[in-house]
Amino acid sequence: MxxxxxxNSGFTLREMASFIFLTFKKMSLKIFLIPLKAVNMKNIxxxxxxxxxxxxxxxxxxxxLFPACADEKIIPPSEGTYMGDFxxxxxxxxxxxxxxxxxxxxxHLKFLAALEGTEVVAISDLYEDNVVKWAKVVTELGxxxxxxxxxxxxxxENKWKTMLKxxxxxxxFIATNWKNHAPMALEAMNSGAHAFVEVPIAVTIDEMWxxxxxxxxxxxxxxxxxxxxxNREELMFLNMCRQGAIGELLHAEAAYIHELRTxxxxxxxxxxxxxxxxxxxxxxxxxxxxxxxxVAQYMNLGRQEDTFGSIVSYSTPxxxxxxxxxxxxxxxHKWNQLDYKGGDMNxxxxxxxxxxxxxxxxDETSPRPYSRLNLVQGxxxxxxxxxxxxxxxxxxxxxxxxxxxxxxGEQLAAMYEKYDHPLYKRLNETxxxxxxxxxxxxxxxxxxxxxxxxxxxxQNVYEGCFWSAVAPLSELxxxxxxxxxxxxxxxxxxxxxxxxxxxxx
Numbered sequence: 001m002x003x004x005x006x007x008n009s010g011f012t013l014r015e016m017a018s019f020i021f022l023t024f025k026k027m028s029l030k031i032f033l034i035p036l037k038a039v040n041m042k043n044i045x046x047x048x049x050x051x052x053x054x055x056x057x058x059x060x061x062x063x064x065l066f067p068a069c070a071d072e073k074i075i076p077p078s079e080g081t082y083m084g085d086f087x088x089x090x091x092x093x094x095x096x097x098x099x100x101x102x103x104x105x106x107x108h109l110k111f112l113a114a115l116e117g118t119e120v121v122a123i124s125d126l127y128e129d130n131v132v133k134w135a136k137v138v139t140e141l142g143x144x145x146x147x148x149x150x151x152x153x154x155x156x157e158n159k160w161k162t163m164l165k166x167x168x169x170x171x172x173f174i175a176t177n178w179k180n181h182a183p184m185a186l187e188a189m190n191s192g193a194h195a196f197v198e199v200p201i202a203v204t205i206d207e208m209w210x211x212x213x214x215x216x217x218x219x220x221x222x223x224x225x226x227x228x229x230x231n232r233e234e235l236m237f238l239n240m241c242r243q244g245a246i247g248e249l250l251h252a253e254a255a256y257i258h259e260l261r262t263x264x265x266x267x268x269x270x271x272x273x274x275x276x277x278x279x280x281x282x283x284x285x286x287x288x289x290x291x292x293x294x295v296a297q298y299m300n301l302g303r304q305e306d307t308f309g310s311i312v313s314y315s316t317p318x319x320x321x322x323x324x325x326x327x328x329x330x331x332x333h334k335w336n337q338l339d340y341k342g343g344d345m346n347x348x349x350x351x352x353x354x355x356x357x358x359x360x361x362x363d364e365t366s367p368r369p370y371s372r373l374n375l376v377q378g379x380x381x382x383x384x385x386x387x388x389x390x391x392x393x394x395x396x397x398x399x400x401x402x403x404x405x406x407x408x409g410e411q412l413a414a415m416y417e418k419y420d421h422p423l424y425k426r427l428n429e430t431x432x433x434x435x436x437x438x439x440x441x442x443x444x445x446x447x448x449x450x451x452x453x454x455x456x457x458x459q460n461v462y463e464g465c466f467w468s469a470v471a472p473l474s475e476l477x478x479x480x481x482x483x484x485x486x487x488x489x490x491x492x493x494x495x496x497x498x499x500x501x502x503x504x505x
Contacts (some may be wrong), residue, residue: 119147123138261364
């Protein structure tokens with residue numbers, strides 16, 4: 001270890017201790033973020049364990065000299081119930097309210113309203129036409145037997161708060177702009193409702209801690225609506241990983257590459273009216289969870305086996321949005337008055353507690369085909385998406401002779417037959433017609449099923465926070481020239497006791 005040069009006035013023991021602390025922090029030991037009980041003994045050989053615990057001991061020897069450095073937030077112990085495997089009391093009828101029905105919220109509302117044992121009790125949106133439209137659709141779905149007393153709230157930014165006070169729903173679905181996700185979920189839980197929040201679950205790390213603390217105190221679920229985890233290929237890959245088809249998992253690649261410049265036409269109302277401002281003012285990976293959610297569950301991150309460690313992040317220059325605005329809008333248009341700071345493509349790399357790696361990319365600007373990458377590499381083979389491909393050591397039976405060729409297309413028929421997820425096979429027909437090829441319907445069905453049966457949800461509040469934390473942490477890393485950023489341990493070490501997501505049948 002190289003100590004800083006001694007100033008003429010010397011340096012104090014406290015200053016030296018602080019330097020050692022920051023050095024250990026940069027080495028990504030994360031000893032102050034993940035308790036010693038989080039070490040998975042079966043994954044560490046004796047030599048490595050002695051090495052790690054020796055370093056940890058040295059750090060703790062210094063720790064008493066400085067209770068906390070100025071840049072380190074002290075996380076108090078939980079004042080509630082750990083929600084990792086939490087199962088809420090059964091709900092015979094799921095009374096649901098919806099905040100935001102301009103796009104995604106309307107889709108969720110329509111599918112949920114068609115399920116037995118549900119009742120839509122309230123709809124809130126800024127715009128009256130959205131509320132009236134969806135209230136009519138849902139009333140017709142209920143055929144006079146259900147959804148016939150839907151409270152309607154619109155016209156004011158705070159009407160949703162009035163709705164929560166007056167209606168007291170069991171669950172609240174939140175599909176508004178990103179900055180409102182956390183405040184609305186917090187209010188919903190504090191009012192006695194389970195909160196189901198569109199992607200991302202929150203925008204800042206502080207908001208994520210508030211969601212965790214409030215969920216634990218109120219014993220109310222707070223689930224991010226990561227629908228891609230319910231897509232057919234992602235479910236099949238999860239099943240294959242659980243069955244050991246590709247051996248021990250080493251590396252994954254995730255992305256959200258989706259050219260969405262045309263959303264800038266939504267100037268006053270719709271996603272482009274507020275997302276464009278995020279693209280202009282923030283530089284990082286702003287939308288990671290569609291790609292990251294599935295691979296994180298393949299790897300059991302935040303669930304007994306492994307968890308998030310640190311992230312490094314880099315962005316390309318910010319060119320595409322400015323060029324698009326210049327080409328398509330008048331010189332004095334508001335989109336041409338923005339200083340676009342967010343790089344067109346961001347690439348981030350996560351290092352997990354066990355040393356696995358995940359590459360995550362985000363690009364909603366560049367002209368190229370849609371992709372989530374969805375790749376997972378194991379010691380016996382690899383699974384990849386866009387297009388769906390499988391390579392196994394020794395080849396894929398009936399398709400390839402070695403791992404040097406991908407099996408894809410019609411060659412995968414036998415793999416689907418063998419590994420298609422039981423949940424997909426059970427609900428595929430039921431979910432047809434719902435958004436995104438049926439994945440939205442399977443997600444909403446599972447939420448209702450878990451609430452009615454008193455089962456733990458497929459995604460817990462900690463996963464929503466871990467996956468969403470990529471955005472603010474990547475912004476910090478980009479701003480610091482790619483410096484590693486440690487993930488907060490939202491579980492406070494309890495991930496070691498959280499059961500891996502099972503293969504739901």
